[in-house]
Amino acid sequence: MTAKRALRPREGILDIAPYVPGRSALEGGGPAIKLSSNETPFGPSPKAVEAYLAAGANLSRYPDGSARPLREAIAKLYGLDPARIVCGAGSDELLNLLAAAYLGPGDEAIYSRHGFLVYRIAILAMGATPVVAQEVALTADVDAILGCVTPATRMVFLANPNNPTGTYLGFDEVKRLRAGLPETVLLVLDAAYAEYVRANDYESGIELVATTHNTVMTRTFSKIYGLASLRIGWAYCPEAIADALNRIRGPFNVSGPAIAAGVAALQDRASVARSAEHNEIWLGRMAEALSALGLMVTPSAANFLLVHFPAANGRSAVEADKFLHSRRIILRRVEEYGFPDALRLTIGTEDDNRAVIEALEAFTGGSGVAQ
Numbered sequence: 035m036t037a038k039r040a041l042r043p044r045e046g047i048l049d050i051a052p053y054v055p056g057r058s059a060l061e062g063g064g065p066a067i068k069l070s071s072n073e074t075p076f077g078p079s080p081k082a083v084e085a086y087l088a089a090g091a092n093l094s095r096y097p098d099g100s101a102r103p104l105r106e107a108i109a110k111l112y113g114l115d116p117a118r119i120v121c122g123a124g125s126d127e128l129l130n131l132l133a134a135a136y137l138g139p140g141d142e143a144i145y146s147r148h149g150f151l152v153y154r155i156a157i158l159a160m161g162a163t164p165v166v167a168q169e170v171a172l173t174a175d176v177d178a179i180l181g182c183v184t185p186a187t188r189m190v191f192l193a194n195p196n197n198p199t200g201t202y203l204g205f206d207e208v209k210r211l212r213a214g215l216p217e218t219v220l221l222v223l224d225a226a227y228a229e230y231v232r233a234n235d236y237e238s239g240i241e242l243v244a245t246t247h248n249t250v251m252t253r254t255f256s257k258i259y260g261l262a263s264l265r266i267g268w269a270y271c272p273e274a275i276a277d278a279l280n281r282i283r284g285p286f287n288v289s290g291p292a293i294a295a296g297v298a299a300l301q302d303r304a305s306v307a308r309s310a311e312h313n314e315i316w317l318g319r320m321a322e323a324l325s326a327l328g329l330m331v332t333p334s335a336a337n338f339l340l341v342h343f344p345a346a347n348g349r350s351a352v353e354a355d356k357f358l359h360s361r362r363i364i365l366r367r368v369e370e371y372g373f374p375d376a377l378r379l380t381i382g383t384e385d386d387n388r389a390v391i392e393a394l395e396a397f398t399g400g401s402g403v404a405q
């Protein structure tokens with residue numbers, strides 16, 4: 035009898051640390067205030083839900099394979115060429131497709147020290163080598179990224195704003211990055227939180243994609259549009275890159291209900307504007323309230339805040355997390371991002387936000403004593 039040989043995935047796959055999503059429930063179940071995944075507290079536009087339910091009447095039919103109605107709606111809203119938009123099952127799928135199309139063993143891809151962890155997984159999954167660029171003040175640093183470039187560099191992933199820090203690079207810096215990278219390096223601008231950014235010097239990436247042949251921007255319906263569970267993302271690409279992605283993506287990678295809901299969500303501009311306005315108000319209020327408790331808060335351009343706790347016994351992030359759970363509030367632990375002493379807090383409804391402030395007031399013992 036021949037000896038059985040173990041079936042093993044490709045080299046390196048089992049060395050990949052799986053992505054750990056934010057906690058979504060507490061022990062014993064029951065309702066909780068979930069501020070752990072940067073979702074909108076308002077849910078999707080009712081028009082999107084209506085379109086989703088109506089699409090339920092056609093589940094036996096394959097959807098449009100290229101998500102054409104959704105690409106056309108996106109193109110109309112932003113004034114883009116629909117042929118250069120590729121939709122995916124969340125922007126995660128597009129990030130992975132970009133890595134699959136442009137990375138292989140021997141190649142290097144750069145991301146910043148506290149960058150979104152899906153990049154590392156996507157790079158390693160292709161057998162390529164992740165290269166980590168240091169940050170300055172928890173913000174991506176153009177010079178550090180450029181300093182990591184070698185002849186083997188093929189891609190740079192930049193979340194702008196970044197998750198979990200919330201920090202961003204202004205357009206001048208992004209342009210400086212692009213100009214400093216070799217022509218053969220693909221720059222991926224992940225603008226998952228673009229709709230929340232209020233800074234005048236911010237540009238999501240549309241302009242750079244329009245004017246270069248080696249830059250891609252990815253966007254999502256999971257955040258301000260409140261459709262995280264439907265899994266819809268899109269990439270705006272140079273023609274040749276859209277062509278490459280279209281060759282390797284699943285032929286029906288976005289479902290019919292997702293396409294329908296995405297189109298309706300995009301059209302409800304009032305709902306997007308309301309969410310952005312609420313976020314702007316509460317991002318500021320939360321940062322102020324938590325700072326007043328003596329907690330350090332990283333300035334954020336997105337819909338979440340990175341809140342730093344002292345390492346001291348009884349005051350740490352781990353203990354704060356436990357305390358918050360006792361009040362049925364769930365934030366995001368961020369150890370795997372290199373922040374053992376921080377928690378990430380998504381901006382919630384007014385009631386959610388007030389509950390967090392009250393709980394952290396109780397945890398820190400009141401104003402100014404946390405550190």
Ligand SMILES: Cc1ncc(COP(=O)(O)O)c(C=O)c1O
Nearest residue numbers: 124125126193197226254256267
């Ligand atoms: C920076 C960043 N990019 C991409 C994503 C992925 O979003 P999705 O796959 O839901 O579109 C997230 C989600 O948390 C994110 O924070």
